[in-house]
Amino acid sequence: MYLADIYGKQTCVKAGIVPEDLVWRNPAYRPEMAGVAVPHGVYVHIAGVDIVRIDADDFYVLEDNARTPSGVSSLLGGREICFRLMADLYGAHKVAPVDNYPDELVSTLRSVAPRGTTDNPTVAMLTPGQFNSAYYEHSFLADKMGVELVEGRDLFVRDACVYKRTTEGPKKVDVLYRRVDDDFIDPLAFRPDSMLGVPGLFGAYAAGNVTLANAVGTGAADDKAIYTYMPEIVKFFLSEEPILKNVPTWRCRDPKDLSYVLDHLPELVVKEVHGSGGYGMLVGPQSSKMEIEDFRARLKASPETYIAQPTLALSTCPSFVNSGVAPRHVDLRPFVLTGANGMKIVPGGLTRVAMREGSLVVNSSQGGGTKDTWVVEL
């Protein structure tokens, strides 16, 4: 709703719920998307919501991922491995299955095919190619979904429709599950030097002849600066309180918040607004004086690019490490699928583990691990 609004009527900006510059000057905002009617009104077909637990009943949303959340292959692969290692446990508990995720994903994607396409829309997955670090996940998932894994050069646009080149001639593509970033999907609309995209793809998309999942410009809803406004945004559109709370957050762009943050740096976690993968952040309690002072300087130089949060006592989970079984901090990323007929949540998720003792950084790019996650029926 928020995305439909910022690319449409812009009411929540006009009402002052979200500061103008966070929308218009957000690099992830795509002005080109304004006025584009996305098929079935769905922008974020696949979302990953990072959730943490800080005590018995308190869950917080740590971060939203609305671009192209990754990690589904770990979710499926983790289940497969655990099943082999501990098959008897699955027999003893009613563990909700996750193996149907690829099927659910395909049916979600089919449901959002442009109106007027055939009963049996063609879905394809667009990958940057075998040199991309996530290529394994792409080919794994495409295989499980039973859809073709295509690269930009396999596709072309003719008369505002997208086709794939096959040995039997051109075949129309209705839905593209794309794992290529906005910047690169169409050299005629975005970065002209992109070799990964399809010239004219955006034109076909704007004409309503192909569905892109996720939509272009969804990043405008998931960055860490917008995150802090999410409770207000939810209230504005739904007139309801959000069920899952946000982690209390100080916006360093606000001078009052900034001075608080600067005074309490050793206790806080400070993150870059546009950062991801656990880079460019400061975990106060675990940092040296020098690191803190260094960060203080960066904060003062460009406060608007940072937010700060209290250091959360993330819940831990027994983990098997070199020294035996020990507690390690975890968070949970369930995947939410949104199609033409509503939302589905796969009963499971990606549980990420900080492998280093005491560490709170669970990102896989920083040596984090993953765990199989069960949803058990009692």
Added chain:
Amino acid sequence: MRIRIQHRTAYIYEEPAAAIIQVLRLTPRNHEGQRIRYWRIDMDQDVQMQSGEDAFGNVVHNICFTRPLDDLTVTVQGEVETHETHGVVKGTMERFPPGLYLRETPLTQSDVALRKFARDRAGKGAVLDQLHKLMEAIHREMEFNTKPTDVETPAAKAFELRSGVCQDFSHIFIAAARSLDIPARYVGGYMLRTDGQIRQEAGHAWAEAYAPDIGWIGFDPANNLCPSLTHVRVSAGLDYLGAAPVRGSHQGGTAERLETTIMVEHIGAQHQQQQQR
């Protein structure tokens, strides 16, 4: 003032291109300062054109050829009547609040030098005043030269070279204005030359900036004036890429060669000349 425009672009391929796809922003729209009397785009090859409108309100045509072509000529011609508005642009299609035009793009990113230049030259006056000073300074300190820059040269680089073409002048103006928190955008179009020269090598480009209480105002730093009767506004965007007359890609074929001829003439003047004869 009535202005007639003919803009011909020929694409010649040494080896035929297997497929060509192009996005054209070649069609002007009415606003208070200009009325389109007629306008048409012609291709010398049969093709279906899909027309639409982009987010910035530009008229967009998508064309694609899927058969091999040796060459392709796109001819745009039309007649526009312009009215004096002293640079103020009103009655355009606006989807975004001015705040959007503070976004930086790769082509209009400012660097330390450019920001300092903007601060020093613009001074502390009213926004309109600052913008005029900025335009004068760019016109004064930049050298017009087609050699050192191309369509991909970002503002900061052209500024460092202190030379470029109207595109670079505009990018620098835009980057400088945005660094002062003044919304600014890129405009592509045609300009009638005052020296009577009709045939031109390239289209023209200038900038528009937003001043509170007035609205969007055109600034042509290459000519140090606010566009008026002589300027025909065709497209607008955050930078050249957003307003580019043609963005295209061709598959197969080698060495695309471009030949562009543009004729911009004052119809009244021709009329007068004829009468004098």
Added chain:
Amino acid sequence: MLSRTADNLFWLSRYVERADYLARILETTSRLSVLPAAYAGDSNEWTRALATAGCLNAFLAIYEKPTAETVTEFLAFSEQNPSSIRRCLETARFNARAVRTALTQETWETINGAWLDLQKMDERDMVTNRISRFTEWVKDVALRIDGSGYRTMLRNDAYWFLRLGFFTERADNTARILDVKYHILLPESSAVGGGLDYSQWTAILRSVNALTAYRWVYRESLKPWLIADLLILNEELPRSLASCYKNIVECLDSLAGAYGRQGKAQRQARTIRTSFENSVIDQVFQTGLHEFLTSFIADNNRVGAAIIEQYL
């Protein structure tokens, strides 16, 4: 199937076949080069090897003189030669990796395994001392890739594109071997006779794996026109031009059947096959062996281009 997938399969097998062919050239050349000069002939065998591989000019751009070491280095391992055995296997593996899911586990592991082995080899040592072990290994790799495909792959379009690559490349290679040595196959040169020609003839047959086959088919001593007959027109010999075209036509027909449509590639390949069926070797010699081979190589390239245009 995506055109790119078909393209990868087609080139994967072409490069494997080329690596095998280069290994055979190296082998026969080193055999000829150790013969006494009187038998081995005047001109440098190593120069001829480069001509057969079609990269004499590329070689001369880098090296001064063709010797056993330089040519072996160039044909087997050189990074600068885009069709050295090493580069061929690398390219084949690159293509295979792009279409892993279209290959069976067995085929992929054979190709990938070969590539991994290649990384571990000590080239210096190979060039000087153990080139025959290396060429044996290459031939073995080609056999295993071909065989694993034959034994494990579904008979669908993926398989046919893979086969097409093998046969198109193989036809080209056989034609080139003959063309570089055509002068010693001409009837008038047989008057010269003697040990020199005999060892050259043997070399030709060896390089296409047909020495034993010759004896089985003709049951007489080596005659140049019979060698040409075997390599060009005999459908029973797997590396003959006629056999390659029999297979190419079959693969293309299977594709046409599966897709319910045929085109230029099918027509052109069938024309070539029919011309083989209606030819006798005397005719070929009358029109000129060299002319015949040159025009075949061009026709074969045209079929390759038609396949690419139609499907890839």
